[in-house]
Structure formats: C-alpha cells, structure tokens
Amino acid sequence: MSFQITDIPRILLELMLLLLGLLVLGSDILTRWGRGAQAQAERAREAGQLTAVGLGLVFIVGLVQSRFLFTVPDPTGGPLDILLTLGRNLQAGGPGGSPVLGAFATDEFTMVARLTFIGAALLTSLLAMGYRLTANPGEFYSLLIFSTLGMSIMAAATEFILAYLALELSSISLYVLAGYFRESERSPEAGLKYFLFGSLSSAIFLYGISLTYGFVASENQKAGGTPIIATLFSEVGRFATGDAARSPLLILGMLFVIAGLGYKISVVPFHTWAPDVYQGAPPPVTAFLSTASKAAGFLLLYRLLTTAFPGAVGAPRLEEFSGWTSVLAILALVTLLVGNLAALPQTNARRLLAYSSIGHAGFLLLAMLLWSSTSPVDRTFGTAALIYYLIVYTLANLGSFGVLAVLTKALGGDDLNAMQGLWQRNMLLTLMMTILILSLAGIPPLAGFWAKFFVFMAGYQAGAVPLVTVAVVMTVVSLYYYLRFLKAMWILPAPSTSPISTPPVANAAIIVSTVLVALLGLLPNLIWGTISSAASVAAR
Amino acid sequence: MNLIDLPMNVPWLSLVWLSLVIPTLIIALLKPEQKREIRIVGAVFSFISLALTLLVYLAYDYRSPQQFQFLEEVPWLPELGINYILGVDGVSLPMLLLNGLVIFTGALISWNIEERAREYWALLLLLAAGVYGVFVSLDLFLLFIFYELAVLPMYLLIGIWGSTRKEYGAMKLTLYLMGGSAFIILGLVAVYYSGTLRTFDMRLLAQSALFSRDVQIIFFVPLFLGFAVLAGMFPFHTWSPTGHVAAPTAVSMLHAGVLMKLGSYGCLRVAMWIFPEGANYWLLPIAIAALINAVYGASIAMTQRDFKFMIGYSSVSHMGLTLMGLAAANIIGITGAVLQMFAHGVMTALFFAVVGRMVYDRTHTRQFPELGGLFNVIPFAAIVFIIAGLSSMGMPGLAGFWAEFNIFMGMWQRFPLIAVLAGISIPITAGYILLAVYRVFFGELKNPEFRRLPGLTTPEYVAGAILAAVLIVSGIYPAYLTEPIEASVRPIAEALARAGALGMVGR
Structure with a gap:
C-alpha cells in the first residue's frame, strides 16, 4: 500500500482547501493595509470574498467530482472537448476505490460529508461577512477553512492516527475562532472553556486508542503472531469478533473513544461546554460550531464504531450492557431528556438553541442504533437517516444561528425579548426564522419533519421502542420552547418599530438554508437517493 | 348514483386543497394596506373551493363498487412506500363539503378583521387547506x-x-x-x-390480515388516542373550551366545526379502519369515555356564565356523541357518527358566528347576566341561533336529529346501558340551549346601550343564512348525506364485525 500519483485527484478537495486556507492567510499578510476603519473594513471584505468565492469553487468541483448530479459524457470531438476531458478526469477521482493508503476513504459517504462541510463553511463565511468583523480577518477566514479541512478528513479517516490528527486540526482551529472576540466578556471565556474541554476529551480519545492497540497486540500474540500495532479501523475490526469482542480491554478502549468523541457531538454528559461556548463565541462561529463540527463528530463516530467495533455492536437495550449500541441508547436517553428539558427555562436565544442542539444530538443517536440489526437494508436505512438528519439539521441550525447573528449585530443582544415584534421590523427575516425554527421542531412539510420521522423509524426498527417513545414525547416538549420564538416574533409587542436591515450577504446565506429546508421537505427524494447510495457504501 | 359527470383527467382533489394554497400565496404578495383586495381574494377562493367540493360531491357515484373515486397517485418517496395518493369516499365527502361551507362562511364572518389582515387571511386559508388535505389523503x-x-x-x-x-x-x-x-407518529412507525408490507397506502393497510391481533391491540391505542385528543375525548378535552374561547370567531368556527372532526375522522379512517381487531378490543372504554364526554360536557355547559364557554362545552358534549357512534362499531352507529360530524360542524359554526361575531363584536361582553333582550336588536341572529340550537337538541326536521337518532340506535345494539345513560345528555342539552336563548335574546334588555347597536352586515346575513339553510335541508332530506355515507361505512363496519367474531373465537 503506497501513495500513487492517481490518488491525488481523490484528495483534490482537501488539497484545494489547504491551498485556499494558505492563500487567504497569505494574501492578508502580504498586502499592505492602512490602519483606518475604512481600510480595516475593506481588508475584512476582501478576505471574506476570497474565502466565499474559493469555497464556492471547491464546492462546485466537489459536486462535479461526486457524480451526484451528472456523469460527464465521453469527448465527442466537438469544441467542448477540453472541458469534457477535464470533467472526466475529475470524475475519475470521484467516489470509489479502496482507501488512500488504507487510511483515507474516498467513498460516497466521504463525498456527502465533504459537500456538507464545505457548504456549511461557505454559508458561514457569508454570515461572517455580514457580521463585519474587522480584527485579523485573514486569520479568521483561514482558520474557518482549516477547520473545514479537518472535518473532511475526519469523515474520511479509516485510521486512528489520521482520525486523531483531523479531530485536532478541526478542534484547535475552532478553539481560536470561539475566543476570537478578544474585547468581549464572553468570547475569551468560551474559547478557553472549549479548549479545556476539548483537550481533555482528546486525551481520553487517545487513551481509548492506545487501549485498543493493546488489545490488538495481545490478541495477535495469542494467535501466535508477533505483537503488531494495528492502526487501521478495519484491522481492529478483524480482531474484535466473537469472544474477543467482549474483552474488557477492548470494551474499555471503545468506551473511552466514545467518551472522547462525545464532546465533539455534545451529548450528555459531555455537553457542559456547549451552552457557554455557543452563547459566547462570535455568532457566525456558533453557527459553524453547532452544525458542521457536530456533523463531523457524528460521521467519524459512525465510521469508527462500525468499522473498528462491529463485533461489539450489541443491542440497544437500556437495561443491560451488550455493546456500543446500548451505550449509545443510554447516552441518547439522557441527552434527549437533559437537552430538551434544560432548554425550557432559557431566556437567551442562543443559549436556548444550544440546548436544543444538544437535544438534536439525542435524536441523531437513535439513527445509529439501527446498526444492531444484521440486515443490510436496515443498516443502510439507519445510516441514511443519520446523514439526512445531519444535513437537514445543519441547514436549519446554520440558518437560525445566522438570523441570530444578524439580530445580535443590529440589536446588540440576542435575548428572546430582543426579538419581540420582529414581524414589524423585518418581515422576511421573521418568515425565514419561522420556517427554520419549525423545521428544527420537526413540523411538516419541512425537512426537519422527515429527518425526525426517519430516526424514529430507525430507532423503532432497532427495537428501542421505549427510547423512541421518550424521543417522541421530547419533540412535544421541544415544541414548547420553539413556540416561544414564534410568540416573541409574531405575538408580543415590539419595543420599537424601527426597521432592521439584513446585510445582503447574510441574507443570501439565510435564504439559501431556508429554501433548502423547505424544498427538501416538499421533495425529500431529491437527496434521498444519493444519501441511500452513500449509506449503502458505509453500511456494506 | 351521481348527478353530474366531471371530466376525469382533471386532478379535482388536488385542486380542492390547492384552491386555498393559491390565495395564500397571492395574499402574501399583496401589501398589508390592501385589506379590501385581501378579503376579496380570500372570499372568492374559499367560494371556489366550496364550489369544487360541491362538484365533486355531486359527481361521486356511491352505487359504484369502487369505494374510492377521483383517485390521484404520484410517487413521492416510493423507496419507503410514501406516495401522494388522493381519493374520496362517502365518509370523506360530507367532511369535504363541511369544510367548504365553514371556510366560506368563516371568510364572510372575518370581514371585520382589521388588525394585520394579511397574515390573518393567509394563515386562515392555509389552515383550511390542510383540513381539505386530510380528508382527501389515502396515504397515511x-x-x-x-x-x-x-x-x-x-x-x-x-x-x-x-x-x-x-x-x-394558544399554547395549551x-x-x-x-x-x-x-x-x-408512534402509531405510524x-x-x-x-405489517408485512412496507407501505403507508391505507387501502393496503386496511387488509386486516396484515397485522397480528397483539399488534392491533397495542398500537390501536396510540393511533386512536392521538386523533381522539383532537376530537376532544375525555379526559383530553380541556384544551378545547379554552382554545375555542380564546380564538377569533372564524377560527373557532373552523376549529370546533371542522378541526375537531379531523380527530374523529382520523379515529375512524386511520385507527378503526387499519386496526379493526384492536378497535373491537377497546370498544367499551371508548364508549365509556364518550358517555362521560356527552353527559359531563353538557352538564358543564349548563353551568357556564360565559356564552362562548357554553358553546365550547357543548362541542365537547356533541363530539362525545360522535365518538359514541364510532364505538357502536356497526353500520348505523358509524353512519350516525359521520352524520353528526357534519351536522355538528355546521351548527357549531353557526353558534360561534352568532356568539363571536354577531353578539360579542357588538356588545363586547359574553357574560349571560349582562346580555338579554337582543331579539329586538338583532332578530336574525336570534333566529339562526334558535335553528342551530334546535338541531343541537336533536329536534326532528333538522340535521342533528338524524345524527343522534342513528347514534343512539347503533349504541343500543352494542351497549344498551350506555345508550340509556347517554340519553341524559339530551334533556340537559335542551336545558342549556333554551336557557341561553332566553338569557341572551329574550327577557328585558339589560343594557340600554344595546338599543343603539349597529345592525347586521350583509356578509353576516349571508353566512348565517347559508349555515341555517344547510341544517334545514339536511333535516328534511337527509338521504343526500346518509346514502353515500352508509355505502362507504359498510365495508368498515363489516371488517369490524368480522374482527369481532374473530375476537370471540380467540377468547
């Protein structure tokens, strides 16, 4: 297994992201900038524009390469031959083949994940441009891109070291981004808190990996071989079958790995950083943090558990430990309860959404339980439910945090009270926020409804009926706090009727996410086919 | 037998629900100040939707062996057996017509909404579009x-x-x-x-061989209860009077008139149709809950001082009778239940129109002690209220009579004791209706100011007259409702009877 020159197109998107990040950073350093406010704003705008255009380009290249929309036909001898040849070569590096160096899977699953992260980063950069941050814009945007790069690798990683490096790359960039507002009171606190929790979790994750190594080495020795250190997920999976899958060493390693990633996906009890960080970080960063970062964590967790620990899958029963699905079932139960109930008394909109996004992690875990079924149809469905939920949740949450970013900038605060009577001040924003919030609440015909329905189906089919019942009840509980948004925006009187204007770039980002949420709700089959094929690859 | 023929290549049922989505979009494009245009768009399109339902009603052939007509099938998410399937039968048609009537009269009654008229009309029409959609869907x-x-x-x-x-x-x-x-949702999953089929097509799901008896008995409960909450079944009824009283008039009309029927319709079409054995197992508890609804609702209505609360509780009582008809689980009982949904929908819409618009918007009070003698001021309101009230008491010659007659007949065959006990609700209903008529419209004028109240407007006259006329016509010639209903209820009732026989063998 060695690196081939033909592997380069398969990691083209990551290379492009790397290049773009360096370009944004470099262009900011190499340009001579004045000190005035005007010059600062211009500098911020240029860094933002470069990022947005670059990410848009990477997204388009990814979309072409993925073959999700179309397959480029053979060159026919016409004037467009150059383009067609280029397209064919690009698509030749598309999904398929065995992992690069065994460590970097380039399947449909990775492709869907990459597109999700790059799309989310693009929307975030638009929100950030609307937010007009002026201090060190080059660093801000390049960190955003590096974080995206880390997430893409996280979703693709099939090897422990690479997974760890990717996790760190995405997290460390985010620590800095979360503490980016040095002057504000809450932002540095958010950055530090996030950093402390994150580094502790990394340590736990690493410890889990080392235990797993130990397990493989000892198993190998028992079998009469030499003790080797296996770093590929699949190698661990090969040893972790039958009785060996119940070895305490392996189970302990697995629990530590889950705990280490638990912070990334903010499931209870690893969630305590989330509300403070979401509330304190710059609003566009919160939008990114709560969506793409969480999605990357879920996808890595999914690939890791299903490839490295398929022998220890167990059954999602709450009353006894039987494998990782029962661990996830318990985590799902407490996450659903704590996330949704703790959201009820919140008065700050961003903090409220932070708890709600903890609740969403609970719903997402339901989808992963279906891996306990042995039928490939079921496993594919569970995986598809997970991916669909992640995409829809990413869109809706990104959009609603985007709205809050606009409001924070315009009103100077993001308490629910500040949103009162918003319909009088900005009708379009109110309508979009309503749609996004209702999608988060799972109201048909919006995409969030399908997503919730799919995970309920997955949980039910996995045999976790009591858990699904709890989840269904929690959707009703969640409706109470989502309706508080509607109440504030539509029913309560406005403190002032002066109009609020939305920066056009931010507006574009919010409109895109709202339209997609509505469109995917009306026509879920638009992406269901693609997701199913990605899922069937991952579920094998 | 059908009275007219419609070209079959037109998606009539999609048009019915879209006819209320289109004006929502048009209204969204109008300016908030263009209140007159907004009202006209709303009223015209709700009339179009009423006309469409009437056409479909007249073109439905209830003697045809094909129960569901005007079928439309479009794949939606076929991988999961989710499709866009529309169709109507004799049970859904009266409901469709009812919704058309109530949204059109509700639109007329909403003529005086000044505050944020654009949003009001858009939401009102969207709501009614959703109701149409439920009644025409064959995909669960x-x-x-x-x-x-x-x-x-x-x-x-x-x-x-x-x-x-x-x-x-609102929150409650x-x-x-x-x-x-x-x-x-739990039931859906x-x-x-x-079942053995991975589908949501209710026509396929209703083949009872699909589900084992245990599955039916367990999962009938969430499906039925879920819909029964909306039907206002005891003890989940408390949202209903609070909500009805808080709602603006046209919304109360739609809500008590049609939305609660979504609940009982769902109980019948979804829970009882798909799980007949489950339904048979739970008939007695349902009948008892319905009995409490009917008697307790009527008694509480009797004690109310607030006119609108009284109507709210009368809805609870009448929905109890509907559920009782369903619990009878025989042709006559279920036919009575569907008829009651229609009759109660029309009369309660009329009640709320009188209470909320004709009386409250003028007098600004709904307390009985402060009202009185309004017959001389707004006689038309008094007359239509009395018509609705007589129908509500089950007076022969009005729609309510046939409904209640069938329900009690059906219940008598199933649980005679409950039928007898439920009979208590009839004199109580007569009591509170007559008392309300006396306290509001007759007696001396309590407040001399009321003499100078403005008279009724044309939209109010039209709306009141339409609803009252429907009550009278359905009372005199109920066959236009009962025949299609009976024809479509028959297969459901037969499945229930078969399941009942099976259940006996199983024991």
Whole structure:
C-alpha cells in the first residue's frame, strides 16, 4: 500500500482547501493595509470574498467530482472537448476505490460529508461577512477553512492516527475562532472553556486508542503472531469478533473513544461546554460550531464504531450492557431528556438553541442504533437517516444561528425579548426564522419533519421502542420552547418599530438554508437517493 | 348514483386543497394596506373551493363498487412506500363539503378583521387547506402531514387575534394537539414496521390480515388516542373550551366545526379502519369515555356564565356523541357518527358566528347576566341561533336529529346501558340551549346601550343564512348525506364485525 500519483485527484478537495486556507492567510499578510476603519473594513471584505468565492469553487468541483448530479459524457470531438476531458478526469477521482493508503476513504459517504462541510463553511463565511468583523480577518477566514479541512478528513479517516490528527486540526482551529472576540466578556471565556474541554476529551480519545492497540497486540500474540500495532479501523475490526469482542480491554478502549468523541457531538454528559461556548463565541462561529463540527463528530463516530467495533455492536437495550449500541441508547436517553428539558427555562436565544442542539444530538443517536440489526437494508436505512438528519439539521441550525447573528449585530443582544415584534421590523427575516425554527421542531412539510420521522423509524426498527417513545414525547416538549420564538416574533409587542436591515450577504446565506429546508421537505427524494447510495457504501 | 359527470383527467382533489394554497400565496404578495383586495381574494377562493367540493360531491357515484373515486397517485418517496395518493369516499365527502361551507362562511364572518389582515387571511386559508388535505389523503403519511399543517397555524391565529387569555389558550391547544400527533407518529412507525408490507397506502393497510391481533391491540391505542385528543375525548378535552374561547370567531368556527372532526375522522379512517381487531378490543372504554364526554360536557355547559364557554362545552358534549357512534362499531352507529360530524360542524359554526361575531363584536361582553333582550336588536341572529340550537337538541326536521337518532340506535345494539345513560345528555342539552336563548335574546334588555347597536352586515346575513339553510335541508332530506355515507361505512363496519367474531373465537 503506497501513495500513487492517481490518488491525488481523490484528495483534490482537501488539497484545494489547504491551498485556499494558505492563500487567504497569505494574501492578508502580504498586502499592505492602512490602519483606518475604512481600510480595516475593506481588508475584512476582501478576505471574506476570497474565502466565499474559493469555497464556492471547491464546492462546485466537489459536486462535479461526486457524480451526484451528472456523469460527464465521453469527448465527442466537438469544441467542448477540453472541458469534457477535464470533467472526466475529475470524475475519475470521484467516489470509489479502496482507501488512500488504507487510511483515507474516498467513498460516497466521504463525498456527502465533504459537500456538507464545505457548504456549511461557505454559508458561514457569508454570515461572517455580514457580521463585519474587522480584527485579523485573514486569520479568521483561514482558520474557518482549516477547520473545514479537518472535518473532511475526519469523515474520511479509516485510521486512528489520521482520525486523531483531523479531530485536532478541526478542534484547535475552532478553539481560536470561539475566543476570537478578544474585547468581549464572553468570547475569551468560551474559547478557553472549549479548549479545556476539548483537550481533555482528546486525551481520553487517545487513551481509548492506545487501549485498543493493546488489545490488538495481545490478541495477535495469542494467535501466535508477533505483537503488531494495528492502526487501521478495519484491522481492529478483524480482531474484535466473537469472544474477543467482549474483552474488557477492548470494551474499555471503545468506551473511552466514545467518551472522547462525545464532546465533539455534545451529548450528555459531555455537553457542559456547549451552552457557554455557543452563547459566547462570535455568532457566525456558533453557527459553524453547532452544525458542521457536530456533523463531523457524528460521521467519524459512525465510521469508527462500525468499522473498528462491529463485533461489539450489541443491542440497544437500556437495561443491560451488550455493546456500543446500548451505550449509545443510554447516552441518547439522557441527552434527549437533559437537552430538551434544560432548554425550557432559557431566556437567551442562543443559549436556548444550544440546548436544543444538544437535544438534536439525542435524536441523531437513535439513527445509529439501527446498526444492531444484521440486515443490510436496515443498516443502510439507519445510516441514511443519520446523514439526512445531519444535513437537514445543519441547514436549519446554520440558518437560525445566522438570523441570530444578524439580530445580535443590529440589536446588540440576542435575548428572546430582543426579538419581540420582529414581524414589524423585518418581515422576511421573521418568515425565514419561522420556517427554520419549525423545521428544527420537526413540523411538516419541512425537512426537519422527515429527518425526525426517519430516526424514529430507525430507532423503532432497532427495537428501542421505549427510547423512541421518550424521543417522541421530547419533540412535544421541544415544541414548547420553539413556540416561544414564534410568540416573541409574531405575538408580543415590539419595543420599537424601527426597521432592521439584513446585510445582503447574510441574507443570501439565510435564504439559501431556508429554501433548502423547505424544498427538501416538499421533495425529500431529491437527496434521498444519493444519501441511500452513500449509506449503502458505509453500511456494506 | 351521481348527478353530474366531471371530466376525469382533471386532478379535482388536488385542486380542492390547492384552491386555498393559491390565495395564500397571492395574499402574501399583496401589501398589508390592501385589506379590501385581501378579503376579496380570500372570499372568492374559499367560494371556489366550496364550489369544487360541491362538484365533486355531486359527481361521486356511491352505487359504484369502487369505494374510492377521483383517485390521484404520484410517487413521492416510493423507496419507503410514501406516495401522494388522493381519493374520496362517502365518509370523506360530507367532511369535504363541511369544510367548504365553514371556510366560506368563516371568510364572510372575518370581514371585520382589521388588525394585520394579511397574515390573518393567509394563515386562515392555509389552515383550511390542510383540513381539505386530510380528508382527501389515502396515504397515511400524507394524511399526517396535512393534519399537522392544519394544526399549527392555529397557534398564531389564536395567539395574535384571539381574546381572553389568548397566549395561554394558544399554547395549551398547540401542545395538546401536538402531544396527540406524537402518539400518532408512534402509531405510524408501528404500522409501517409491524405489517408485512412496507407501505403507508391505507387501502393496503386496511387488509386486516396484515397485522397480528397483539399488534392491533397495542398500537390501536396510540393511533386512536392521538386523533381522539383532537376530537376532544375525555379526559383530553380541556384544551378545547379554552382554545375555542380564546380564538377569533372564524377560527373557532373552523376549529370546533371542522378541526375537531379531523380527530374523529382520523379515529375512524386511520385507527378503526387499519386496526379493526384492536378497535373491537377497546370498544367499551371508548364508549365509556364518550358517555362521560356527552353527559359531563353538557352538564358543564349548563353551568357556564360565559356564552362562548357554553358553546365550547357543548362541542365537547356533541363530539362525545360522535365518538359514541364510532364505538357502536356497526353500520348505523358509524353512519350516525359521520352524520353528526357534519351536522355538528355546521351548527357549531353557526353558534360561534352568532356568539363571536354577531353578539360579542357588538356588545363586547359574553357574560349571560349582562346580555338579554337582543331579539329586538338583532332578530336574525336570534333566529339562526334558535335553528342551530334546535338541531343541537336533536329536534326532528333538522340535521342533528338524524345524527343522534342513528347514534343512539347503533349504541343500543352494542351497549344498551350506555345508550340509556347517554340519553341524559339530551334533556340537559335542551336545558342549556333554551336557557341561553332566553338569557341572551329574550327577557328585558339589560343594557340600554344595546338599543343603539349597529345592525347586521350583509356578509353576516349571508353566512348565517347559508349555515341555517344547510341544517334545514339536511333535516328534511337527509338521504343526500346518509346514502353515500352508509355505502362507504359498510365495508368498515363489516371488517369490524368480522374482527369481532374473530375476537370471540380467540377468547
């Protein structure tokens, strides 16, 4: 297994992201900038524009390469031959083949994940441009891109070291981004808190990996071989079958790995950083943090558990430990309860959404339980439910945090009270926020409804009926706090009727996410086919 | 037998629900100040929708062996057996017509909404579009989507334009109903995975061989309860009077008139149709809950001082009779239940139109002690109220009579004791209706100011007259309702009877 020159197109998107990040950073350093406010704003705008255009380009290249929309036909001898040849070569590096160096899977699953992260980063950069941050814009945007790069690798990683490096790359960039507002009171606190929790979790994750190594080495020795250190997920999976899958060493390693990633996906009890960080970080960063970062964590967790620990899958029963699905079932139960109930008394909109996004992690875990079924149809469905939920949740949450970013900038605060009577001040924003919030609440015909329905189906089919019942009840509980948004925006009187204007770039980002949420709700089959094929690859 | 023929290449049923989505979009494009245009668009399109339902009603051939007609099938998410399937039968048609009547008269009654008229009309029409959708869906998943679409606008409609603790009423109503739909979701998932077919097509699901007896008995409960919450079944009824009182008039009309029928319709079409054995197992508890609804609702209505609360509790009582008809689980009982849904829908819409618009918007009070002698001021309101009231008491010659007669007949065959006990609700109903008529319209004029109240407007006259006329026509010639209903209820009742026989053998 060695690196081939033909592997380069398969990691083209990551290379492009790397290049773009360096370009944004470099262009900011190499340009001579004045000190005035005007010059600062211009500098911020240029860094933002470069990022947005670059990410848009990477997204388009990814979309072409993925073959999700179309397959480029053979060159026919016409004037467009150059383009067609280029397209064919690009698509030749598309999904398929065995992992690069065994460590970097380039399947449909990775492709869907990459597109999700790059799309989310693009929307975030638009929100950030609307937010007009002026201090060190080059660093801000390049960190955003590096974080995206880390997430893409996280979703693709099939090897422990690479997974760890990717996790760190995405997290460390985010620590800095979360503490980016040095002057504000809450932002540095958010950055530090996030950093402390994150580094502790990394340590736990690493410890889990080392235990797993130990397990493989000892198993190998028992079998009469030499003790080797296996770093590929699949190698661990090969040893972790039958009785060996119940070895305490392996189970302990697995629990530590889950705990280490638990912070990334903010499931209870690893969630305590989330509300403070979401509330304190710059609003566009919160939008990114709560969506793409969480999605990357879920996808890595999914690939890791299903490839490295398929022998220890167990059954999602709450009353006894039987494998990782029962661990996830318990985590799902407490996450659903704590996330949704703790959201009820919140008065700050961003903090409220932070708890709600903890609740969403609970719903997402339901989808992963279906891996306990042995039928490939079921496993594919569970995986598809997970991916669909992640995409829809990413869109809706990104959009609603985007709205809050606009409001924070315009009103100077993001308490629910500040949103009162918003319909009088900005009708379009109110309508979009309503749609996004209702999608988060799972109201048909919006995409969030399908997503919730799919995970309920997955949980039910996995045999976790009591858990699904709890989840269904929690959707009703969640409706109470989502309706508080509607109440504030539509029913309560406005403190002032002066109009609020939305920066056009931010507006574009919010409109895109709202339209997609509505469109995917009306026509879920638009992406269901693609997701199913990605899922069937991952579920094998 | 059908009276007219319609070209079959037109998607009539899609047109019916789209005829209320289109004006929502048009209204969204108008300026908030163009109130007159907004009202006209709303009224015209709700009339178009009424006309369309009437056409479909007249063109439906209930003697044809094909129960469902005007079928439309479009794949939606076929991988999961979710499709856009529309169709109507003799049970859904009267409901469709009812919704047309109530949304059109409700539109007329809403003529005096000045505050945020644009949002009001958009939400009102969207709500009614969702209701149409539920009645025409044959795919369970689609039905559920329309069902939620019909429930949610209610929150804003009550919260913004309501009165009397509106925010509390709105939140309570929404959470209760969404709690109900949480049960339904659970039922949906169970229906999908417990059968041998992976589909949501109700026509296929209703083949009872699909589900084992245990599955039916267990999962009948969430499905039925979920819908029964919306039907106002005891003990989940408390949202209903609070919500009705808080809601603006047209919304109360739609809500008590049609939306609660979504609940009983769902109980019949979804829960009882798909799980006949489950239904048979639970008939007695349902009948008892319905009995409590009917008698307790009527008794509480008797004690109310607030005119609108009285009507709210009378709805609870009458919905109890509907559920009782369903619990009879025989042709005559279920026919009575469907007839009651129609009759009660029309008469309660009329009640709320009188109470909320004709009386309250003029007098600004709904307390009985402060009202009185209004017959001399607004005689038309008194007359239509009395017509609705007589129908509500079950007076022969009006729609309510046939409904209640059938329900009691059906119940008598199933649980005679409950039928006898439920009979108590009839004199109580007569009592509170007559008392209300006396306290509001007759007697001396309590407040001399009332003498100078403005007279009724044309939209009010038209709306009142239409609803009252429908009550009288259905009372004199009920066959136009009963024959299609009976024809379509027959297969459901037969499946229930078969399941009952099976259950006996099983024991």
